[in-house]
Amino acid sequence: MSIPARYQHILDSVSYAVVTMDLNCRVTYLNERAKVFLKGRGRDHYRVGIEAEAILPLAAPQARKAMQTEEFQRGDGRIVDRGDELFFEITPLMADGVMAGAVVSLQRPERFEELATKLDSHRRLVKQLQTIFDASSDGIWVCDGDGTVISINRASEQINGIRAESVIGRNVDTIVHSGMVDRSVTLEVLRCKEQVSIMQHIKRTDKELLVTGTPAFDEKGAINLVVVNERDVTDLNRLKSNLENMTRAKEKAQDELTGFMMLELEQAGIVAESKAMRKLLTTAVKLAQLDASGILLLGESGTGKSLAAKFIHKNSPRRDKPFLSINCAALPESLFEAELFGHEKGAFTGAAERGKIGLIGLAGEGTLFLDEVGELPLAVQAKLLKCLDEKEYLPVGGRTYKKMQCSIIAATNRDLELMVQKRRFREDLFYRLNTFALSIPPLRERVEDIFELASHYIKVYNEKYGQSKRITTRTLDIFQAYAFPGNVRELVNIIKKGVALHDGEVLDDFFEDALHPPHKVSSTHELSLNQELDRTERMVLQRAMTACSTTRQMARLLGTSQPTIVRKLKKHGFSLQ
Template identity: 50%
Template sequence: MTAIVDNSSDGIWVCDGNGTVITVNKASERLNGIQAEEVIGQNVSIMEEKGIVDRNVTPEVIKTGRKISALQYIKRTKKYVLMTSTPVFDENGNISLVVSNGRDMTRLNAINEELEQTRMKAQKLEDRLAEIDMLQLRDHEIVAENDKMVQVLRIAFKLAKMDASNILILGESGAGKGMLAKFIHKNSNRSKKAFIQINCAALPETLLEAELFGYERGAFTGASQQGKVGLLELAQEGVLFLDEIGDMPVSVQAKLLKYLDDHMVMRVGGTQARQIDCLIIAATNHDLKTKVKEKSFRADLFYRLNSFIINIPPLRERPEDILKLADTFLKKYNKEFKLNRRLSYRTLEFLQSHSFEGNVRELQNLIRRLVVMGEADTPQTALHTGHGDPVSFSIGLPATGDNSEPAHGLAEQLETVEREILQQAFTRFPSTRQIAGHLRVSQPTIVRKLKKYGLTGKDD
């Protein structure tokens, strides 16, 4: 028995019922950096008293009468040892011996630490690559100069790559919820499959249910004799975007919740359920918590959709994006209508100062009207902002059919205006923080822009 104990690769200690050390094998000597004669005949508590170990398990076993395992740190050898101490009882039920087995975990811990460090490095690299991919794959109509909007795109991109379902996009009407849903689809592994969109507020209850889940022939009066495939089925392996989900009837909410639970779709009037795999993205401009309190939105559905929430800030809270969006829409409609319009300084100033209560949609429609209606002989054009108040400003557009290149494109004009505004603020305010507050943009944006135009020397 002694030979077996001494040849064990694990450290073995044997103590009597009072904790006095009886046997210590060679492996224990190596693990603990001790000689057996130092401790044999001594109470095992000496190991902790001398600072050899940070924790002693044997006294706990004697006190509780239970087998105990714990990770010990051996200070002399700087090793981690998994110590398992087991009580041995005599015929009277008293502890006669405590046998402790110690296994060197140092290498395993080191491997785990190396793996964790490797995992963290890989995650950082993955995040960096994802950020690069995001910049490369960014939809041309999604502009993110503003720091809040950059963060929105980062979150959306990460969720797209993770194939995370039950995404809820919140934002005011016209803020770009639909564009963001398409952005998620485009950058996901489902991009080759369908992107199906439905406005939940546009259809009455019965029609909405039939559109989403489909129906069998003769399911209701007026139903097609061929039946109809629902949008959930059409979105198989793709994305279903439920716009204005806050206006979805409660009865349809119940059926949607069931789908989110089991991913099975039963057509109206059907008897056979179908397994469907599609990513659900929902959007609303309502406060769903309030609607839950009002009993017009199911609490259980809200919590299912609450897994991943993306809040799109209104356009008035991201003024850095306005002129870039204007440039994007100008190029789009110039191409669509085969024109070559450009915007005047006064127009750019108006766009920068306008509140855009209708958000990106209002800006888009405004640029579209400017492109379509602009004429050189009528530079003062009255436009409606969508709220009934006419706004008059010079749009500085060449005549329809004039395809000559302008002396300066919008990008150059934007830089000129931006440089002038920053130069004035740079002269007026002593710090970048005050400049940022005055211009209603973030301080990092100001620092970046000032550096771009060679305006340096301000305190943070």
């Protein structure tokens, strides 16, 4: 099918190449644009009648195949594809409603792009993308696969203190060399071929940026774009610095507060120069501030468990509420339950007519300290456990349960685990009281505290008795060489006696004699076993009296019974009063 000459000048005037072919894929027409295209690519052997594959190696085979389809034969078919340089479109050539061949139209890609830019939809999309690009609070750079800057947004202009036109078209390598930035993430991305994040310093604005470069790859796997995101972290770093300064200030304040706390401790008779005691008291403060329940104070007799209990109470939210203490070893079993829980009037012989409020009730929302809890009678242990579990108790002779509001702190110098094994202490109560165990070290294991303790109590008793007694380093050597089986209580008692009874101003000799009395060996004719035993017994009792305040405590310290202690004291004319 040939094209009339009067139409050929029209086809020669269009901007794209046109080639027609018949049903056998032989060329029937080429317009002038097609001839220019073919000549420019060394295909000047074109002519009408030639096989179309000879001049259109990509399009002609597709046209031949398409003309076999029903869609093309109806005149509805259309193929759009591209070669290395041009886009092409294949459509059926119809004559009187019958397919007579095919038309191949070829056009440069940039022509399509030029036309696309005129579309309203394209313009709207470009405007939207540009709005998003400029609205970002983060800086954005776009570079090509060689590192040449294609575009930057407004935020990046502000962050870097530059104008877009001063960098667009420049390679990032030259920008680094100019000193505008100290390093380029684009160069890192081009080298690593993966996303890279770096910290970047902008000299012009003195800003610190977190910069992330992300590569975009073409269909061949080569980088054709690098998109760089800049986030100004200068303020964040400033906040971090301020936070670090605040943290240091807080730590300083805590150190000062600790100093005040230690001063308060010293005023209360608690000295914590040793690492062990400081650690113990730090833990005690934490538990106190948490208002933790189930605190068990462990330690030998005289280590200061009652002082520690008061310290916990004073640092807890209950500090303004009552603090009551009961020595579980000091009450007979028959009265203990009534003392702890209270009793109604007439509950037992000798009970007050109006009844009595127990210590749990009197403590209210405060703290009840159970000292020597290992001495609790088993019957009372069961009722105490029920009270702790259910937060309520029944007074002796009462019918109505009362709410328990106080916190319980317990203390003992006994091995409760061993007592549990021997069935002398309830296992369930042991675990209920022993949620947080604080073990107070004996004085012989915290020798760093001895000097401060001695200085504190000499000052206390000098003021009390109107004295001006003092010690030298000799006393410190004496104290540090002594085991202090009665712990702090023994130290306090010996200082009290020294300040009150010693005639001289310096107490060194008194402490030497009291803690290391001379041992005189009798001559052979005076030697008497009974006399030696009495002398040793007398010396042991004196030391125990220094360390203890009750005959029960002396009995536990010396490993004997309380009646035996009473008898021995009477024998030697001693009295604890």
